[in-house]
Amino acid sequence: MKESISENICDESVFNRIYNTLGHDLHNFIYYKYGSQVNADDKAQEAFIKLWNNCTKVQLDKAKSFLFTVANNLALNEIKHQKVVLKYQKSKPVKHSYETPEFILEKEQFAERYQKVLESLSEEQRVAFLLSKVEGKTHKEIAQMLDITQKVVEYRIYSAFKVLKEKLEAFKLK
CATH class of the missing domain: 1.10.10.10 (Winged helix-like DNA-binding domain superfamily/Winged helix DNA-binding domain)
Incomplete structure (x- = not known):
């Protein structure tokens, strides 16, 4: 992506070009790295949403790095959450029944x-x-x-x- 620095990610056509160029690669990166532990489609979409929400703060030449870092962090957070859920499920509270x-x-x-x-x-x-x-x-x-x-x-x-x-x-x- 060798565009001029004057292009702004907040411009819809620039954002669409980034999405079309990196969307498939980002999905594959998450899928290959984490497999079916996380939904790669969701994490890629969430990363693009974060890019859009932060379009004024991210430079065009840093967009790819931003997207891959955000998607990776989202996947890691999902895995951490799954571990917490699994840990809680293993340590079910003891049910006491006072019924005869x-x-x-x-x-x-x-x-x-x-x-x-x-x-x-x-x-x-x-x-x-x-x-x-x-x-x-x-x-x-x-x-x-x-x-x-x-x-x-x-x-x-x-x-x-x-x-x-x-x-x-x-x-x-x-």
Whole structure:
């Protein structure tokens, strides 16, 4: 790149020429140096973004050095970050459970039974109940979604609760 010193990197045509000339080489440099540990495309793009953001501070004859140094540093920072993440994953905090094994078993049994009861509800009851209790929709919103009256929605939810209460009686629902 033997351009005159008067050319400014902030000029879009000059920047495009730098990008077209060095983009592929920069990508290959990062890829060959670090392999699949880092995304070479991303690091090359980030380096060009930094060059654009610092175009007034970087001289044209130093652009190549700037790009390769920045991309290399970005890749090294990514690898350092990956090491920290890996180190944290290896040293998982000890999970303490203050729940008794009986409670955990009952909770699992309840979840299984609850699923079965939900499956036994009619489709209308199940849809209205889940929209209300899981999605948090109001009765009015459910009525609009299902194109029914609000009273029908209330009835379907009430009847679903009644079935749940009857079939899950052993778990003492209130």
